[in-house]
Amino acid sequence: MFHRLTALVLAAGLALPHAALADEAAEAAIGARKAQFQLFAFNLGVLGRMAQGRMPYDAEAAQTAADHLYHLTRQFNPALWPEGSDNASMEDTDALPVIWDDLEEFAGRYEDLQAQAETMQEAAGTDLAALQGAIGGLGGACSACHDDFRAE
Amino acid sequence: MRRALWLLGLVILAGFAAFWVITRPADLPDSFVQAMDSHDADAARGEEVFWAAGCSGCHIAPGIEFDADLDERLVLSGGRQFETGFGTFTAPNISPDPEAGIGEWGRDDFARAMVLGVTPGGTHYYPAFPYTTYSAATPEDVADLWAFWQTLPSDATPSQPHELPVLLTLRRGVGLWKLAAGDATPPPVPDDPNLARGHYLVETLGHCAECHSPRDALGRLDRQRGMAGAPNPSGDGRIPAIPPEDWSQEDIAAYLSSGFTPEFDVVGKSMADVVVQLAQLPDEDVEAIAAYLLTLDEAD
Numbered sequence A: 001m002f003h004r005l006t007a008l009v010l011a012a013g014l015a016l017p018h019a020a021l022a023d024e025a026a027e028a029a030i031g032a033r034k035a036q037f038q039l040f041a042f043n044l045g046v047l048g049r050m051a052q053g054r055m056p057y058d059a060e061a062a063q064t065a066a067d068h069l070y071h072l073t074r075q076f077n078p079a080l081w082p083e084g085s086d087n088a089s090m091e092d093t094d095a096l097p098v099i100w101d102d103l104e105e106f107a108g109r110y111e112d113l114q115a116q117a118e119t120m121q122e123a124a125g126t127d128l129a130a131l132q133g134a135i136g137g138l139g140g141a142c143s144a145c146h147d148d149f150r151a152e
Numbered sequence B: 001m002r003r004a005l006w007l008l009g010l011v012i013l014a015g016f017a018a019f020w021v022i023t024r025p026a027d028l029p030d031s032f033v034q035a036m037d038s039h040d041a042d043a044a045r046g047e048e049v050f051w052a053a054g055c056s057g058c059h060i061a062p063g064i065e066f067d068a069d070l071d072e073r074l075v076l077s078g079g080r081q082f083e084t085g086f087g088t089f090t091a092p093n094i095s096p097d098p099e100a101g102i103g104e105w106g107r108d109d110f111a112r113a114m115v116l117g118v119t120p121g122g123t124h125y126y127p128a129f130p131y132t133t134y135s136a137a138t139p140e141d142v143a144d145l146w147a148f149w150q151t152l153p154s155d156a157t158p159s160q161p162h163e164l165p166v167l168l169t170l171r172r173g174v175g176l177w178k179l180a181a182g183d184a185t186p187p188p189v190p191d192d193p194n195l196a197r198g199h200y201l202v203e204t205l206g207h208c209a210e211c212h213s214p215r216d217a218l219g220r221l222d223r224q225r226g227m228a229g230a231p232n233p234s235g236d237g238r239i240p241a242i243p244p245e246d247w248s249q250e251d252i253a254a255y256l257s258s259g260f261t262p263e264f265d266v267v268g269k270s271m272a273d274v275v276v277q278l279a280q281l282p283d284e285d286v287e288a289i290a291a292y293l294l295t296l297d298e299a300d
Helices: A002-051 A059-072 A103-123 A128-149 B002-022 B030-037 B043-053 B055-059 B070-074 B107-116 B139-149 B172-181 B193-205 B249-258 B269-278 B283-299
Strands: B081-084 B087-090
Touching: A002 A059, A002 A128, A059 A103, A103 A128, A128 B269, B002 B172, B030 B107, B030 B139, B043 B055, B043 B139, B043 B193, B043 B269, B055 B269, B070 B269, B107 B139, B193 B283, B249 B269, B249 B283
Parallel strands: none
Antiparallel strands: B081 B087
């Protein structure tokens, strides 16, 4: 009996800091991916405002934003998506647990985003009409993923 | 003693009779039918009503994503499920198929369903179908919408039953609910024609309040609290209050036609479906919606 209790206490003592570490790692990952999404949004904003006519079209600025977006989306970094960093386990994230049930589908959505960012990179510097033609697909790629994998 | 029993019997009978009378499904007012009769129905205008009223948001097949072809949004085969505190409702097939859909209906059947929530057979629809908000639809819009309906594709998928507690399967009881819900009227129509148009699109056709307004224990919209946001009945999280704080009219209009927030976050979930439909409206209508929504903010 005594041994079992000791074992339990020891196990708990060992497990606690582990859980805390895991939480810390999840927190860091959540912070990092939020920063990444903000960079997406920042560059998307330049393109979107031009497409909506809320900012004058400037080929150079559009190309720069599209280039940034292209490079920002090149890498899918699994380290930003550790298990246990979903909104059921952690606060301050909208990432739904289904991401980890269907990582393949999630990665597929990311590939769609990469493809749309590439299309935008080819279009943005050409003229306003080309940019406007590419913005719907780009927004659609964001939306499609939010639809399935992000809590509102 | 015998006399008391008789009296009790009479009172109960009178109670049933009163219930039967007050829960009777209503008929269209003659003036509504006459206005539809004298209107030259226009299917192209009806298509605008179709997108503004968001019919496809609930009545298309379950698997159709928001970025599907618009043509797919015209197939109203039904089958989407809506979880609520009262049970799970399944949107029926309302395509023009004569067997599975509403192909046998006449225009007046359609109008009665939409603005009164009454079936051609004279029973009540459950208010998961937002007829309480559609009730202010103009006869002209309903007639135009019906004209557009005749151009929609048929689909033979049979409608699925709702999953409800037994007590709620007594549809006559919905008549009582309708009486109780009668007070839930939207804010008054503004004088300005643009704002009045926005009011009509938001408070009637767009039925925004159905998701964005809180409800009481009976499931009635709490219109006093406006679009204060509400728990999401089908899933976690909350449906936000509208308009969002600090959004300009331009921000709202841009969001509703493109799905981009002012911070260039991108819409997802059921609102993505709404944006796809609103994007089909003329720009003036989206502007009117945005202008009217801003007045709700000022009223707080």
